[in-house]
Amino acid sequence: MPFLTRFLTLLAVVLCLVTGTVQAQETTLESAVPSFDRWEGIAREAENAIDQNSGTDETLMAMRNRIAEFRTAFDNARSINSARIRTVREQLAALGPPPEGENAPAEPPDVAAQRDALNEELSRLQVPVQRAETEFVRADSLIGQIDTILRDRQAQQLLTVTPSPLNPAYWQPALADFTTAVAGLRNETPNAANARTWSALRDNLPVVAALFVLGLILILRGRFWAEMIVRSLQSHGARGFGIWRFVVSLLRIFLPAAGLVALAFAVISSEVLGPKGENILLIISLLGGIMLGVRWVSERIFSRDDDEALLLLSQKKRKEARFHIGMITVMIIITELISQILKTGESAPVTLSVLEFPWLVISSLMLYRIGVLLRGYSEPSSATDGTLTEVRTSTLGRVVRGLGTGAVVIGCVSPVLLAAGYFQAVDALMPPYIMTLVLLGLVMVLQRFFADLYGALTGQGEAARETLMAVLFGLVLLLLVLPLLALVWGARVTDLTELWQAFGRGFAVGETRISPVDFLTFAVIFAIGYVLTRLVQSALRGNVLPKTKIDIGGQNAIVSGLGYIGIFLAALAAITGAGIDLSSLAIVAGALSVGIGFGLQNIVSNFVSGIILLIERPISEGDWIEVGGQMGYVRDISVRSTRIETFDRTDVIVPNADLVSGTVTNFTRGNTVGRLIVPVGVAYGTDTRRIDAILREIAEDQPMVLTTPPPNVLFMNFGADALEFEIRCFLRDVNWMMLVKNDINHAIAERFREEGIEIPFAQRDLWLRNPEVLRTRDDGAGSKGAERQGEPTANDRPRADDLDDPDSGRDAATGDEIA
Structure with missing residues (x-):
């Protein structure tokens, strides 16, 4: 698929989705029951084409579109008579079950007649619904089979081999085909001597001149004007300068692109070109705008200013990256022009591959160099001394290096595949990868813009780039760009619409189908109920309850209980408003009850205990309690646990079950005495x-x-x-x-x-056993030497069992007098 076709597909995807929505709305306004006879003929024709694998891609796509229209009608028909069917079933339920058994009393005749009439009406109402359900499944299956055939054909085209463009035998015929196509364009141009042409040119001369002058001015002075606006805003100290720089940078590509369009319309208004020439001219202006857009993205990613560059490489590497990206855009424009010119005439299949081969090789080399630059990317982080050190590894760094590796691989493989004749494979590989890099770069640029906008609105400035909101902006942008990436890599618009319709139909739970509309209804009703509950709680806490004689603990219990009741009622109203039937979830609820009985019993116990604490109020917020060896003030009572702030200013989380079943000492319950x-x-x-x-x-x-x-x-x-x-x-x-x-x-x-009152300290009386061991003994020279030195000998030292001797008057260990 040529590059321009891919780009135009991206531009048309939003329009296709909107058109699909309008068609779906128009289909719902048609007859509730579709024409089954007309559908039968289309279905049989599709089944024959699928069985024989016949028909071109265009024929199969047209057939698929007709089947998709019938499938939408069948999907809408599945819900017809739903209100009446529900009413009839409720009437049958009101009559009760019919009597069963031989000994059962006979049902009254009027009740039996009414039951038969209701059953007959129910059968009549369900006939078109059941038929629509059956045909919906059939249509969905046919669409799936057609999509499979188209995908298989698309995969086979990738493996198509053309003659190698390196073979010199094809060079001269390729140049001849290209020359013939250019000559055809030249011959299509009206004769300059034609009086009618000169007359038309003379009549349109003011318009042609005005558009021509305007185009030249925008091309030559547009970027200068944009830079002048930036300098003017900077000199006046404009608030949110990063936002203004972003807006002005858009003008730098918008004004020259508008100049190209003005020049193209000036030439077209002169009527000097034929239809094919005018088409080529419009394509040139469009390609010029694309080149300017890609250049704008590259200048934002690899900006000359360090504070604006999204990938902070060195100045030299950023300049090299901008050069390679510019060269790739030039090569794409050349190859697209060659493709469009060859379409105007008849040429051999090998001609396109031969003429585009050198330009594609240059593009692959440029892509290889960009990959080398991206592979060497690492995010800088500030060191303690204020210098920048490249040590931080983040998700962005890993993604950038991964994209660089992919670019290197594709840049190396593409020339080999081109030389081998796999032109379709390269066309399905290299242009999509380049467009993927551009789209991801656009996501980074828009993320920075929205982060700066958020910083300007909140007053955070550039610090908003590192907040969580910047990450959320990036995630939303990635989700929005995913369909475009799918289209770039070969997905068809019908594939995306198929996913969107499947998402819109929702999923079935029992006999209930839950769609995104049901989710949205549930979210809106629940949000309204939640906000109303919080407003009532705030009014009670701030205005009503303080004027009563209820203590603070009772006030908190009332407010908390009202919150739980309000959330429960909001959830119940949301489920009812969304039309979700919970009866089909009875089996799941039974299984959950078993799980609660075994695995969640502690959580349920704490929840019930929390409700008991709020109702009975044995403790309240602000009470001084002691439980489980922990003492402190009650700061918060939730449905699962209670938070106690100790006197050490630490928080202790106590399960509510411990407060209900354990022993709790409340020092301030009722009064503070x-x-x-x-x-x-x-x-x-x-x-x-x-x-x-x-x-x-x-x-x-x-x-x-x-x-x-x-x-x-x-x-x-x-x-x-x-x-x-x-x-x-x-x-x-x-x-x-x-x-x-x-x-x-x-x-x-x-x-x-x-x-003069004495506060005594602790006293002990010591009694010594065998006081004779303290007497002086003559046990040799060692003892005499020890005695001469005034030190006790080994025999003089008391034993442990001698310390209780009542005859001693001193402590043998300390020498203190014993009382």
Whole structure:
């Protein structure tokens, strides 16, 4: 397929899809039941052509289009009488099941007559639906078979071998065919001496002159004007300058392309060319616009400015890439012109391959060089010292290097295939790959533009290029370009429309068919219900509930419960509005229930426990609780778990089942009053009554301590080291427990120091067993030497079992006096 034909197919794909939509809408306005007699003749003709594999590609495509129209009509006919059929079935269900069995009572005559009438009407209504369903399957099968035949023929064409263009025997005939075609174009031109031609030229001279001058001005000054606009915007500090540079760069190709079109129409208006010459002229202007477009993409990808280049290679490599891309576009224009000129006359099949061979070889070499540049691409990343180091590997880098590898392979293989005569294979390989590179480059350019536009709207500037929105823009653009890539690589428009129609028909679940319209209806209804639920929750939380006497925990429970109910109702309304029948999912629901019983029981348990917590409200947000050894404030209660913030400012996620089935201590439930206990110890011999009065006075001086009930001081125990007292008091807010305890301890220490009251430390009485081992013994020189040095000998050192001797007055290990 020539390059121009591929490009025109891409331009026409959107129009084809729109036309297909309009035709589908018009078909729905036709008769609900199609003509089965007319369809039968077309179906039999198609079946014979398929069985014999006869007919040209154009004949099969025309036959396929007629079958597709009938298939659409059959698809629409499957839904006729649906409302009436549903009503009749509901009426039969209202009558109840007919009596069965020999001993069953007879059905009343009027009920039986009504049942028979309804069954007869149901059968009559279902006849066209069942026939349409059967013929729809038949038409769909015929279309699939025709597509298979066309794809097989297309695959066979790729393996077609023409004589090698390297054979000199074909050079002279090829040049002769080309010369003949050019002569045919020249002979088609009207005679300049023809008075009628001069008269037409004289009449159209103002229009011709105006178009000619306009075309020259746009071609010669268009790029200069665009650059002048850029400099003007830059000097005035225009906001979103990257966006303006993008728009102005479009003018740099739009103005010269418009100039080419103006020149072409100027020549056509002069009527000095024949129909074939005018067609060639229009093709030249179109090819010029394509070349400018490809050049624009290359200048955006391999820009001269480092801040605008999308692939940040070195300046030398970017310049080389732009040169190779420009050369490829020139070669494509030359080969397309040769193809269009040869179409105007009669030529041998080998002529086209011989004349296009050198230009295609040059294109393959240029593609090879571009592949080498792309294979060496690596994204730069900033080092700690501010320099650029090429160490980062990303998805973009891998894709670019992969495309470079593909370009190298195709650039090496194409000349070999051309020399061997596989011209069709190269035509199906190299031009599509070049167009793929251009389309992917266009995606990168548009992604950068939308990211800059988003940055200008949000105030993020160039930082928006690294946000998630830029990635989403790229994904959407890739999805939009996928049909174009499919067309580039040989897919037919009918293949895409077939996929689109299959997508539009949806898929069947039981007796219910779910289509994209159903999904859209479901999403819209659910979104409306969800937004309304959130609005009601916001109104309750901000305006209604604060004016009531309900505590904050109850308010949160009401708002959360209303949210769950609202989402459930929104989902139910969306399912009903979309017409999705859930009865067919009963088997699936039964299987899911088994799975819930085994694998999801913990999740379901936590969900039910969360509902119980919201209803019973044993704990609320803001409560100080202790559960499972964790103590802190409740910050959030969801349907699965509860989040507790500890005093260390860490979040602890507790499953709701633990809160319902376990032991939970709630320090602030109902009110914030709580008791504080402060233990105090004094030395033996201290006046206990005096201690009682001092401690009571300290507790009463605390502003957070309640006077009713008053604080109390208890003499708890005669401890091993001290006389043990406790201050017991109730606080207005138990959340201040630690601060109050801190203040009381400080006050106790200061008051005891002023009063001379001793706070004892731990004491122990040690008793030594066998004290005679501590007596001095004369056990030799070593002992005497040790005695002279004032050190105990080995015999003088006590054993562990001697430390309990009651006769000793000192600790053998420390030498301290023992009480």
